[in-house]
Amino acid sequence: MTGAAGQDANDRGPNLHGRLQPVLDAAGDGLAGDQLEQVQRAHLVAAYWHRDQLRRSGDPFITHPVAVATILAELGMDHELICAGLLHDVLDDTGCTEEELVAEFGEPVVELLRAFHTIDDPERRPPDWETSTDERVLTLKLADRLHNHRTLRFLPEEKQRRKSRETLDVVVPIAGRLGLVQVEEELRRLSTATLSGRGGIGASFHVITAGAIMLPAEARGRWLEEWLGELHALPGRWARLGFAARLIAGMPRLARTLRTEARRR
Structure with a gap:
């Protein structure tokens, strides 16, 4: 896996590395x-x-x-949980094995992934999973759900x-x-x-x-x-869609303004 992922990174060059920048920021x-x-x-491993x-x-x-890992980084989570955010779909959606990930990242990261997949599966999770699951795993679940909700419009209406x-x-x-007030409020608004x-x-x-992901989290x-x-x-619909389009067009400028104001304070 190491060689394959490394070769893939070399093939894709700076574009691949640039995708991680929101997490690092x-x-x-x-x-x-x-x-x-x-x-x-x-x-690199997830991208490979x-x-x-x-999607x-x-x-x-x-x-x-990457978006899930960015949310976790904004919440101040540690590097193991950020790694788990980057890798959280690898075991279920690709041919990568647990053994390969353990060799690459260690047992603590893979244990987070195992626990995440347990609560993500309605047939496997225990009845009291909301209260019995480790808070770090629940935080990964919340970050995953938050980004999926931000992009929910691409699903069929009934599933939405x-x-x-x-x-x-x-x-x-x-x-x-868990005291994650910003996540709680955004999930409630979106739903x-x-x-x-x-x-x-x-x-x-x-x-x-x-589009608002460009804005400072606070x-x-x-x-x-x-x-x-x-x-x-x-x-009506068209007025709302037009309003959304104008906001998206102005979002980069608003983000720059808010960051400038924050630095001055």
């Missing part, structure tokens, strides 16, 4: 030395095993584990509604119990928008939320709350 000085190298290695896979959106599959109802009933309370998404509210808000919730209120006030 979110982690800041929290990753250095051997820990940084392990996270970089997890990214997911190399021919696409429903048409994006390369690796964009999902089913996932949103489960998120409100089961996943949001877990985030609240509520989907379940009340007549007239383009759900689709428009999911587009806006996906400011994101306030802006999303305001934009969801404005969507509800607009008259």
Whole structure:
């Protein structure tokens, strides 16, 4: 695996390495030395095993584990959990084996993956999984669900509604119990928008939320709350879709402004 993943990285050049930048930016000085190298290695291995896979959106599959790892880094999680975020779909969706990952990253990272897959499978998870599962594994589950909800618009409508109802009933309370307030609030907003998404509210808000990843994490919730209120006030689908399009176009400029203001404070 080492040689194959390394060769794949060489073949893809700086574009592959550049995809990890959001994780490194979110982690800041929290990753250095051997820990940084392990996270970089997890990214290369995940990119290799997911190399021919696409998401429903048409994006390369690796964009999902990178987004999950970025959420974990924003939450201040350690390098093992960030590695698990990058690798969380490798065992189920590729030909990679547990033995290969243990040899590469050690037993602690792979144990996180095992526990994650147990609670991710309704037929395998224990009845009390919400309270009996290790908090780090639950945090990985929350990060995975959050990014999947940000891109929920690419799923069939009935599945969107089913996932949103489960998120409100089961996943949001877990985030609240763990004290992950920003995750709790965003999951609630996204799920509520989907379940009340007549007239383009759900689709428009999911587009806006996906674009809002550019904003600083500490400011994101306030802006999303305001934009969801404005969507509800607009008259009809086309007005809401137009509002979403204008926001996405202006998102890079808003992100720069917010970061500049934060540095001045």
